[in-house]
Amino acid sequence: MLDVIVIGAGVTGCATARELSRYDLKVTVLEKEEDVCCGTSKANSAIIHAGYDAEPGTLKARMNVLGNQRMDALAEELDFPFQRNGSLVLCFDEENLPGLEELRERAEANGVPDVRIVTGKEIKELEPNLSPEVKAVLYAPTGGIVCPFKMTIALAENSYVNGVDYRFQTAVTDIARTDGGYLVSTNRGTFTARCVVNAAGVYADQFNNKVSAHKLHITPRKGEYILMDKKAGSFVSHTIFQQPTRLGKGILITPTVHGNLLAGPTAEDITDKEEVSTTGEGLAQVMEKARLSAEKIPLSMAITSFAGLRACEEKGDFVLGEAEDAEGFFNAAGIDSPGLSSAPAIGLFLAEQIAARLKAGKKADFISRRKDIPCIAESTPEEMEALIAADPAYGNVICRCETVTEGEIINAIRRPLGAKSLDGVKRRTRAGMGRCQSGFCAPRVMEILSRELQISPLDLTKSGGKSCLLTGMTGGS
Structure with a gap:
């Protein structure tokens, strides 16, 4: 019998596996695809949020801020690209200035440092290419950008060299409680473990609902993006958000750590948990709304488009920790935005709980560092x-x-x-x-x-x- 099975090798599952690999535990990660980082983790905005957006007191707020704080050390230890480029939230109408102030107050409540509102000529000093319609911006210098592929792969590789077993093309088909643990059925046989981590993305509700009476409901939210050539990468230096209004959160524009420019995402709730095609309508929406922030954005330099799914739980917050009525079953469910930012903190949070339940001691020979491929x-x-x-x-x-x-x-x-x-x-x-x-x-x-x-x-x-x-x-x- 294994000590822990982790379902899903996205960034949350790999971050949890990496933290679990610090302990004397037998850990196996089950992933239905052929590699790590094949779901939501490979198709997102590649942003490390500062933490001003989430409602104070929520798990999203707590994990976002803690994850952001851990990112510098983690990127240095595991050798993946990360930059603190800062983020701006644009206000286009003076009547919406109270909403910008509300975000600043949230930032203060959540413990996000140095967030301030900028007006006048300083806006253009921060970002010369912004629309002249911008009346004020919320500036959060601790916001950042990351390579989600490199980050997830780094977490997985480091956990692997520390003893975690990865089983790819191994789709979980059922899970049931047994004496002392769980029986996990897959297309490649059965596995038993004392604890299970449910990091299955848009499918996390299905596994939770097999073992717990506290039902979850996850809706896939599709987001479409446009990626532009490196010649467009310097068009903005910060991550540019539009202020949330009654019409929604708008479209972001951001540089990437590799020098490209990215615009998106749309937000469409769908039922198909595998639907990641782009549409003419969705990409037209990205282009139209991106031009509201910067009318001269070089969309003619687009080199590709893509879509990803966010796992949105109906209560609107992350679902983390041991299920009340399913001892040893630990959820990492409903991990939508800011999931990438929160992953290091979620991994630590879950690993500490699991280690305490299993009374596991830490390894003396844990390898904390990893080097990336020379570039x-x-x-x-x-x-x-x-x-x-x-x-x-x-x-x-x-x-x-x-x-x-x-x-x-x-x-x-x-x-x-x-x-x-x-x-x-x-x-x-x-x-x-x-x-x-x-x-x-x-x-x-x-x-x-x-x-x-x-x-x-x-x-x-x-x-x-x-x-x-x-x-x-x-x-x-």
Whole structure:
């Protein structure tokens, strides 16, 4: 019997697994996809919220602020990109200034430092490209941006080297209480554990409702985004929000840690928990509302669009901790925005509760640090020379748009919990994330995957499962 099963390898599940790996516990993560970071964690705004938005006293407010505070140390320990670029909330009408003041008061109540309201010429000094219709802004300097792929992968890799077992393409189909724990049924057999962490995203209500009389109801909320080229990345330096009004929260504009510009998301409640297609109507809405914040936003430089789902629980707050009537069953449910920001705090919160219940001691040999794949595009000439001298594959550029080399791709495949698909390589190295969106580099990445994994090119997938990239051979081969 395992000590803990974590259902879901998104950022919340991986953050919890990483904190659990500090203890002498047998932990297994069950993930229905072929890799970590395949759900909500890979399709979001990539923002670390300051913490002024959530209602004081809620779990969202508490976890957001604590998660934000932990982010600098975590990014340094686990070597993933994070920047404190600050955030602005735009007020377009003087009659809405009391609402901006209310957000400032929330920030103070939640313990968010240095939040202030800016008016007049200082607005343009902060962001020259904002609309002239902006009357005031709420400035929160502790807001930040992060790479959600790199963050989730870093948490997973570090937990793995500290003993956590990951089972991919393992979909949980049922869960039932047993004497001393839980029986978890999957498409790949059954598992038993003394405790279960329910970090299943939009499916978390289904697992909770199998073991607890306190029913949850999660609605998937689809958000569509437009990503622009790196030439547009300096259009704004802060994350730009529109003030929430009776018409909704509006569309944000933000730089990314990799130098792109991002606009979105829409907010559409749907019933299909797998529906992540973009629509003409949704993308038109992103463009129209983004121009309210900055009319000259370079949307003509768009290189791709995408959509993600947020897991919105009907009570509006995170559902965290042990279910009252299901001993050993720990929820991390309803983790919508600011879930990415809150993940480090949620992981710590749950791990401490579980360790206390199981009376687990901490490991003496816990490995707290992890190094990312060396990045040629961000290396100094001296660093580049040393990498190529050690391994000539770092001198062979595969992805021209993002300057990703063969050495980086090989590293991505061979490292702990390495890439097994085209998207797996993309999330770890950014090969295929540039202007041509894999148009040039995909065949070359496939050659490396086939060689390193020692599988036929016909068995390669875009993202696991049935997403095969090739249907057959030509030329009589």
